[in-house]
Amino acid sequence: MKKYDLIVVGGGLTGVAAAVAAARQGISVLLVERNGCLGGAMSNSFVYPFMKHSLKDKDKNITRVLSAGIFGEMVERHKEMGGTDIGWQPEIFKIMLDEMITEANVDVFFHTQLADVQVENRELKSVLLAGKEGLFEVEADFFIDASGDGDLMAYAGCDYQLGREEDNLCQPMTTCFRMSNIDNDAFYKDLPRLLELYKQKQASGEITNPRENILRFTGIGKDICHFNTTRVIKHNPTDTAELSKAEIIARKQVLEMYNFLRENSESCKNATLISVATEIGVRESRKLKGVHVLTADELKNSVDFEDSIALGNYDIDIHNPSGTGTYIYKFEPEQYYRIPYRSLLPKETDNLLVAGRCLSATHEAHSAVRIMPICACLGEAAGIAAAEAIKTNTNAHTVNISAVQDKITANGGEIH
Numbered sequence: 001m002k003k004y005d006l007i008v009v010g011g012g013l014t015g016v017a018a019a020v021a022a023a024r025q026g027i028s029v030l031l032v033e034r035n036g037c038l039g040g041a042m043s044n045s046f047v048y049p050f051m052k053h054s055l056k057d058k059d060k061n062i063t064r065v066l067s068a069g070i071f072g073e074m075v076e077r078h079k080e081m082g083g084t085d086i087g088w089q090p091e092i093f094k095i096m097l098d099e100m101i102t103e104a105n106v107d108v109f110f111h112t113q114l115a116d117v118q119v120e121n122r123e124l125k126s127v128l129l130a131g132k133e134g135l136f137e138v139e140a141d142f143f144i145d146a147s148g149d150g151d152l153m154a155y156a157g158c159d160y161q162l163g164r165e166e167d168n169l170c171q172p173m174t175t176c177f178r179m180s181n182i183d184n185d186a187f188y189k190d191l192p193r194l195l196e197l198y199k200q201k202q203a204s205g206e207i208t209n210p211r212e213n214i215l216r217f218t219g220i221g222k223d224i225c226h227f228n229t230t231r232v233i234k235h236n237p238t239d240t241a242e243l244s245k246a247e248i249i250a251r252k253q254v255l256e257m258y259n260f261l262r263e264n265s266e267s268c269k270n271a272t273l274i275s276v277a278t279e280i281g282v283r284e285s286r287k288l289k290g291v292h293v294l295t296a297d298e299l300k301n302s303v304d305f306e307d308s309i310a311l312g313n314y315d316i317d318i319h320n321p322s323g324t325g326t327y328i329y330k331f332e333p334e335q336y337y338r339i340p341y342r343s344l345l346p347k348e349t350d351n352l353l354v355a356g357r358c359l360s361a362t363h364e365a366h367s368a369v370r371i372m373p374i375c376a377c378l379g380e381a382a383g384i385a386a387a388e389a390i391k392t393n394t395n396a397h398t399v400n401i402s403a404v405q406d407k408i409t410a411n412g413g414e415i416h
């Protein structure tokens, strides 16, 4: 059986940053991804744009980028490869991630799904993978769960919270889509009128989408509009049957919105539905109940964790898990929060870290720290910690955190 130092499950921004950071420390790394490309929700679910991850420092009159390090490198390389300063090109980003992984000598298995894991005495030993050849096993000394849904930690028997604490309902799922040949300026001017009409049609049942407004973004190309506006509630993203139903419900909402806009706004009358994400976007599912469960109060109070590994200032942003409405709590303009290493650390195992969307946080805190720039930084920290543990013969609980922090900051990352 083939053996690696580290196996990372999930090739989203978390998994890529983890794999690259670890491989750059000289250890052997396998990255396992069930789809055919890297980027995770950005690539498979068309999530766009990168949410706020910098703040203005008035005293120094500068902008401080809170999510830097490997994430900052990704952004720069995307621009150099033909992405632009003003817009962004996710397809180029995706190809750039292939380059980063290849340069770092990470082995990647695409079209390969985690199916199971062997655990003995708090140690993960191997993973069972389902690839084109069928089931096969690969061993490693250390593992990182960057699957978004926390598949690896759940299969390994770690404690987790599905959705919100009171009823396990998760934030709604959304299938993003893009329309071309839209006069975006006219469309934006027309939005208040369209929104009134949308609400009337919602009330009459002609529109089935429970979302309160039409959430859309430009910046992705001339005359193209990106929509993040479908909403599927009360479906469990970790239940195959419910997830499958959610895909169909969301695509029906896409068609509904496309026809609504084409029929009711001059700005969209000649629009084409150019792309619908191949996978519904999952905002929230399993979250580790780790050594530390990050809370909204800790974010609001900007708690200075000794083992801080990443920063953020994105809003607490909860799309209603049970219907219409979105709750937003904005941090003060110069305020930011920290995320501790212990929120990636399961209680039950010694050689596993859980990074990105499936980290250990309450429903509320999670809604802020789940954004892509922060996930990438958490991945980088997990990758560095895994390599440090392997090289110093320590484990996920005993690894020297200040050595990990030094390596994050040496690579341009921000932790305090």
Ligand SMILES: Cc1cc2nc3c(=O)[nH]c(=O)nc-3n(C[C@H](O)[C@H](O)[C@H](O)COP(=O)(O)OP(=O)(O)OC[C@H]3O[C@@H](n4cnc5c(N)ncnc54)[C@H](O)[C@@H]3O)c2cc1C
Residues within 6 Å of the ligand: 009, 010, 011, 012, 013, 014, 015, 032, 033, 034, 035, 039, 040, 041, 042, 044, 045, 047, 048, 049, 050, 051, 112, 113, 114, 115, 146, 147, 148, 149, 151, 173, 174, 175, 176, 228, 280, 281, 282, 283, 355, 356, 357, 358, 370, 371, 372, 373, 375
């Ligand atoms: C609709 C929607 C809108 C959002 N809007 C924004 C936004 O505007 N800006 C922003 O910054 N963030 C946004 N987010 C949040 C953000 O996209 C995610 O939280 C983030 O991408 C999570 O990154 P990740 O790497 O942890 O997980 P993911 O990006 O989900 O990556 C996980 C990867 O693991 C793979 N995988 C999963 N299970 C397995 C398995 N068993 N075996 C093998 N591979 C597996 C998946 O295919 C995927 O590639 C949004 C999310 C959604 C759903």
